[in-house]
Amino acid sequence: VLVRIYxxxxxxxxxxxxxxxxxxxQNAVKTYSLMANDPIQIKIAETLKAFNFIYDRKGESRQxxxxxxxxxxxxxxxxxxxFMFMAQSLRSRLGQSRVFQKGxxxxxxxxxxxxxxxxxxxxxxxxxxxxxxxxxxxIRDFIQGNTDRYLPQLSIFKxxxxxxxxxxxxxxxxxxxxxxxxxxEALTDGNxxxxxxxxxxxxxxxxxxxxxxELMNDFIKFYQEQDIDKTDVDNLLKSKKFxxxxxxxxxxxxxxxxxxxxx
Numbered sequence: 001v002l003v004r005i006y007x008x009x010x011x012x013x014x015x016x017x018x019x020x021x022x023x024x025x026q027n028a029v030k031t032y033s034l035m036a037n038d039p040i041q042i043k044i045a046e047t048l049k050a051f052n053f054i055y056d057r058k059g060e061s062r063q064x065x066x067x068x069x070x071x072x073x074x075x076x077x078x079x080x081x082x083f084m085f086m087a088q089s090l091r092s093r094l095g096q097s098r099v100f101q102k103g104x105x106x107x108x109x110x111x112x113x114x115x116x117x118x119x120x121x122x123x124x125x126x127x128x129x130x131x132x133x134x135x136x137x138x139i140r141d142f143i144q145g146n147t148d149r150y151l152p153q154l155s156i157f158k159x160x161x162x163x164x165x166x167x168x169x170x171x172x173x174x175x176x177x178x179x180x181x182x183x184x185e186a187l188t189d190g191n192x193x194x195x196x197x198x199x200x201x202x203x204x205x206x207x208x209x210x211x212x213x214e215l216m217n218d219f220i221k222f223y224q225e226q227d228i229d230k231t232d233v234d235n236l237l238k239s240k241k242f243x244x245x246x247x248x249x250x251x252x253x254x255x256x257x258x259x260x261x262x263x
Contacts, residue, residue: 035100040111041072047126050187050195068201070133076100077162078132079108082169084258085250087162088243091234107258120188127183127200131176132165134204139165142212154220156233163237163246167222168208168215170250179203222249 035041036057045055048070057072076099080086084107086094098104113122139161150157169176179200186194208215228241236242247257 035105035109036072038109038111040109040114043114043122044072044109044126044129047123047187048130050192051130051201052196053130053201070130074136075129075133076105076108078136078165079129081162081165082132082135083128085166085170085247085255087160087166087246088238088240090162091159092238092243120184123187124180124184127180127187130183130201131180131204134201135165135169135208136161138205138208139168142208150216150220154216154223155230156223156237159233159237160219164215164219166246166250167219168211170253170255171215171218172207172211173253173255175207176204179207222246 041055041057045057048055052068054069055072056069077090077094080094080099081090094104099108108125112118113125143158143161143164147158154160156163182198183195183200185191186198186200222245226242226245228236228239228245230236251257
């Protein structure tokens with residue numbers, strides 16, 4: 001059996017990732033799988049254990065039964081929808097592969113956060129990943145369970161998960177940020193008792209559920225105010241005009257948008 005072995009020093013991270021991509025380009029390897037062993041992904045997996053989550057870095061979550069899992073792929077999308085308000089980009093051009101391409105990937109998963117001086121920033125990222133994941137999953141469940149109720153008023157309802165999860169965060173950002181602060185403090189202090197006792201994921205889910213009706217009333221009003229062709233749902237969700245109106249709205253609600261290079 002012919003085996004090729006590479007010896008790469010730890011500081012040659014970019015070269016290592018290029019070798020991984022080059023040696024897998026003839027196989028059906030998904031883009032995100034190539035990043036599964038990136039140092040920051042391994043560190044995130046270790047950190048999320050404190051919250052009783054298994055961080056699925058290789059798309060194997062379907063094989064894991066009766067455990068709490070967070071998918072690397074799902075949080076890459078969820079983070080952009082919740083904290084960067086990139087719903088329009090996610091609907092129009094950012095597929096599952098592109099969010100893991102160099103440059104785009106590093107907007108969320110930056111290995112500079114592994115510096116000992118940036119522990120607080122890294123812990124905050126981990127908390128945000130959990131929050132974004134729980135918000136998006138809860139919104140997806142909400143859409144699935146309320147289609148008959150809201151579709152007649154909101155033609156985009158079934159395909160608006162990315163928009164709605166960013167909107168609920170903007171609508172209740174003070175409450176969500178308070179949970180984030182508590183999560184970060186407990187994680188930084190290594191307070192396992194507080195982490196388990198507070199059940200932060202449940203707090204996030206409950207905050208979404210308890211405000212779902214307010215979310216829908218507000219979002220429907222925003223939608224109805226838009227002077228835009230609403231006959232084609234897909235094109236509406238992908239349109240720059242609707243996406244920009246959405247971003248302007250969340251800024252009006254008091255949120256700062258992280259730079260996504262969309263404009």
